[in-house]
Amino acid sequence: MMTPAVLLIDDNEDILEFLTDELQEKYTLFTATNSEDALALLLQESIQLIVSDVMMPGMDGFELCRTIKTDFDYSHIPVILLTAKNTLQSKIEGLEIGADAYIEKPFSPAHLQVQIANLLNNRSKLREYFASSPLVHIKSMAHSKSDEHFLETLHEAIYRNMDNTELDVEHLSRIMNMSRPTLYRKIKGISHLTPHELINITRLKKAAGLLAEGQYKIFEIAAMTGFQSQNNFGRSFLKQFGMTPTEYARVKKEENL
Structure with missing residues (x-):
């Protein structure tokens, strides 16, 4: 059985490596160090969920999320934003542009695991409910x-x-x-x-x-x-x-x- 494909985006290689270690047993992982590479990957792979840092050079995580959520081809993909900005305003901004979850750094790996699993499971349950209910x-x-x-x-x-x-x-x-x-x-x-x-x-x-x-x-x-x-x-x-x-x-x- 194929595992869900998750795209990890962070300009910090150490954090990408940390996330990969935490998630590789349950998911097929793709990584990018900037938003431009991430968008190029979306063209090539069937990604089911995105985890992105907010603070990145060039296009930041907020702008990336906005781009994904307003693009017809990708708007269905759930996005989790990771950020060291723990102000209420930044959290509101993340949710207003369509982020499905917002996790503050430093974060618990278990918390991230649960958020990913919940988003994928909820979508899976809705699909099953649609298909099995006349x-x-x-x-x-x-x-x-x-x-x-x-x-x-x-x-x-x-x-x-x-x-x-x-x-x-x-x-x-x-x-x-x-x-x-x-x-x-x-x-x-x-x-x-x-x-x-x-x-x-x-x-x-x-x-x-x-x-x-x-x-x-x-x-x-x-x-x-x-x-x-x-x-x-x-x-x-x-x-x-x-x-x-x-x-x-x-x-x-x-x-x-």
């Missing part, structure tokens, strides 16, 4: 306004083309007016799903909503949501939600009595 909306996975807007737009694009059995990442990238690699990377970064998997889950969630309404037969719902056969739909529904469409429809009917 009626939970895709935007439940968003951690920023830009990500929420992206997920809502993506959701609408899939819904409008739901009955197209050929809908795939190529079609979706054209509809979203995005390059295929950018769309793939963004979907994967937020949801840990491939575009194909997300399209399939969105189909199944739409089907769950139609089953809950109780107005259509299962073969009709399969066709309306883009499945090539009722059998294919039934197998996919069972695999995703742990019950057959018939069982789900019955449960929903009983709830509404």
